[in-house]
Amino acid sequence: MGKQANIFFIFFYLMKIFLVASPLNSSTDEHSLLAIKSHIITSDPNNILATNWSLGTNFCTWIGVTCSRRHPRVTTLNLFNMNLQGTIAKEIGNLSFLSYLNIRNNSFNGAIPYEIGNLRRLHKVQMSFNQLSGEIPLSFGLLTNLKVLSIQGNHLTGAIPWSIFNISSLQEIALTLNQLYGTLPAGMCYHLPKLESLYLSSNHLSGNIPTSLSACSQLKILSLSYNNFSGAIPMQMGNLSQLQLLHLGSNKLSGMFLDIIS
Numbered sequence: 636m637g638k639q640a641n642i643f644f645i646f647f648y649l650m651k652i653f654l655v656a657s658p659l660n661s662s663t664d665e666h667s668l669l670a671i672k673s674h675i676i677t678s679d680p681n682n683i684l685a686t687n688w689s690l691g692t693n694f695c696t697w698i699g700v701t702c703s704r705r706h707p708r709v710t711t712l713n714l715f716n717m718n719l720q721g722t723i724a725k726e727i728g729n730l731s732f733l734s735y736l737n738i739r740n741n742s743f744n745g746a747i748p749y750e751i752g753n754l755r756r757l758h759k760v761q762m763s764f765n766q767l768s769g770e771i772p773l774s775f776g777l778l779t780n781l782k783v784l785s786i787q788g789n790h791l792t793g794a795i796p797w798s799i800f801n802i803s804s805l806q807e808i809a810l811t812l813n814q815l816y817g818t819l820p821a822g823m824c825y826h827l828p829k830l831e832s833l834y835l836s837s838n839h840l841s842g843n844i845p846t847s848l849s850a851c852s853q854l855k856i857l858s859l860s861y862n863n864f865s866g867a868i869p870m871q872m873g874n875l876s877q878l879q880l881l882h883l884g885s886n887k888l889s890g891m892f893l894d895i896i897s
């Protein structure tokens with residue numbers, strides 16, 4: 636009896652360790668995907684997700700889903716060009732193995748869920764050309780492995796959260812064609828040593844172009860046109876030796892441009 640009790644004790648103890656150590660598992664992934672599906676009111680006549688993403692089948696075979704080779708955990712969610720309409724379920728934040736999210740060119744609306752900041756393995760976020768609104772969640776700053784953040788062509792408002800400029804792994808920031816306001820932080824480039832592309836055109840950004848831009852020494856593409864930037868074009872930009880494309884037009888800038896491109 637005592638021995639049996641011990642075995643039960645050990646069993647429950649191990650269960651407890653297991654549950655504490657891995658609160659999110661593959662059944663969480665299935666639950667998360669079904670939550671994502673339930674927030675999509677698709678206008679797609681083929682109803683791809685409705686028929687393909689069905690309970691009781693292996694979610695690693697669902698269209699747009701790729702799992703890790705070693706575990707049945709979702710690593711890629713690739714739902715671009717699918718004419719999907721709806722919101723992004725906050726349960727997406729439970730896909731804890733996700734490294735690549737692509738929902739480009741659909742009709743997702745509403746806010747980007749704050750829970751996306753839980754996805755610490757994310758390398759690439761591609762959400763361009765949807766109807767997403769609200770502010771860019773501050774929680775993006777928690778994505779310390781992020782290389783590409785692309786949310787162009789949406790209805791995003793508010794300021795660009797400064798936390799984004801702290802993600803030192805970033806190579807591309809693309810926020811063109813939104814309704815973003817506010818200024819760029821003076822030290823915006825102090826923590827972006829790998830940034831190669833910065834697309835911020837066609838927003839309502841204002842204030843000076845930060846002199847710290849020269850610290851983004853790998854910049855190849857800098858696109859700031861169609862905003863409300865003012866003041867002088869910083870001389871320090873002449874140090875951006877990798878620069879291939881520079882769009883500054885349709886702002887309120889002044890300065891001796893020829894000195895910079897010389």
Ligand SMILES: *[C@@H]1O[C@H](CO)[C@@H](O)[C@H](O)[C@H]1NC(C)=O
Pocket residue numbers: 686687688689692696697698
């Ligand atoms: C979903 O589509 C994929 C690719 O076409 C296919 O391999 C898979 O069997 C489908 N699953 C279901 C449940 O229809």
Ligand SMILES: *[C@@H]1O[C@H](CO)[C@@H](O)[C@H](O)[C@H]1NC(C)=O
Pocket residue numbers: 716717718740
């Ligand atoms: C966007 O997706 C639709 C299908 O939903 C496709 O017909 C169209 O060509 C796509 N546009 C681009 C620019 O990829």
Ligand SMILES: *[C@@H]1O[C@H](CO)[C@@H](O)[C@H](O)[C@H]1NC(C)=O
Pocket residue numbers: 658659663666725726728729750
């Ligand atoms: C998943 O996400 C939702 C909403 O963010 C949350 O309520 C839930 O507790 C999470 N965890 C699991 C295991 O589903």
Ligand SMILES: *[C@@H]1O[C@H](CO)[C@@H](O)[C@H](O)[C@H]1NC(C)=O
Pocket residue numbers: 776797798801
């Ligand atoms: C950026 O990182 C620095 C040091 O790592 C930290 O002190 C600062 O609070 C961070 N700023 C933001 C806006 O996250």
Ligand SMILES: *[C@@H]1O[C@H](CO)[C@@H](O)[C@H](O)[C@H]1NC(C)=O
Pocket residue numbers: 838839840861862863
């Ligand atoms: C720039 O600022 C002016 C004056 O505040 C405003 O009327 C105009 O709409 C702004 N332009 C953009 C592109 O935000």
Ligand SMILES: *[C@@H]1O[C@H](CO)[C@@H](O)[C@H](O)[C@H]1NC(C)=O
Pocket residue numbers: 849870871872873874
């Ligand atoms: C360019 O960089 C050099 C060396 O890093 C520095 O001495 C110089 O002041 C910089 N020039 C500008 C205009 O920032």
